[in-house]
Amino acid sequence: MEVIIVHKSAFKKIKKVAKAKFEKEEKEVIGFLIGHFHDESIEIKDIIIPEQTADRTFVEVEEEVSLVNALIKSNRIGTNEVCCGWIHSHPGFKCFLSATDIETQMYWQRVNPRNIALVYDPVHVEFKAFRIKKEEDSFQEIDIPIKIHD
Incomplete structure (x- = not known):
């Protein structure tokens, strides 16, 4: 069974940013997962x-250029690391994929079927990984175990 290994520094980063965004502005946050398959x-x-x-229930990247700029600032360009999916927060709503999230995840899985969606709720301190499985005319969320690694 596949498992998601999240480095502690990455986990601390999303916890800090999501908590600050929610406490200051009651907003969601989105990010991109960098690592290895x-x-x-x-x-x-x-x-x-x-x-x-x-806002409280919606988040989007303003422009694709901002992702490229963020990657350049992170010094990740030129490494053998890849984008493994995306993460966003659901402050106070617990961890699930909304209809919009399912569409977004389907896009990510068309790019690479192994890409994942991570959802973090800074209020309930909950963290889950998802992938979408299409079954005829419906979709099933697949929970994937997560381990935090030093």
């Missing part, structure tokens, strides 16, 4: 937070 795991080493527009 292994045979039975996905290793998340960093989370890139680009410029974004958000």
Whole structure:
């Protein structure tokens, strides 16, 4: 069974940013997962937070250029690390994929079927990984175990 290994520094980053965004402005936050795909795991080493527009129940990256700029600032360009999916917060709503999130995740899985969606709720301190499985005319969320790694 596949497992998501999140480096402690990446986990601390999303916790800090999501908590601050919610406490100051009651807003969601979005980011991109940087790491490696292994045979039975996905290793998340960093989370890139680009410029974004958000409110309590919605968040989007303002422009694709902001993602490229965030990657350049992170010094991740030129490494063998790849984008393994995306992460966003659901402050106070617990961890799930909304209809919009499902569409977004389907896009990510068209790019790479192993890409994942991580959802973090800074209010309930909950963290979950998801992938979408299409079954005829419906979709099923697949929970994937997460381990925090030093």
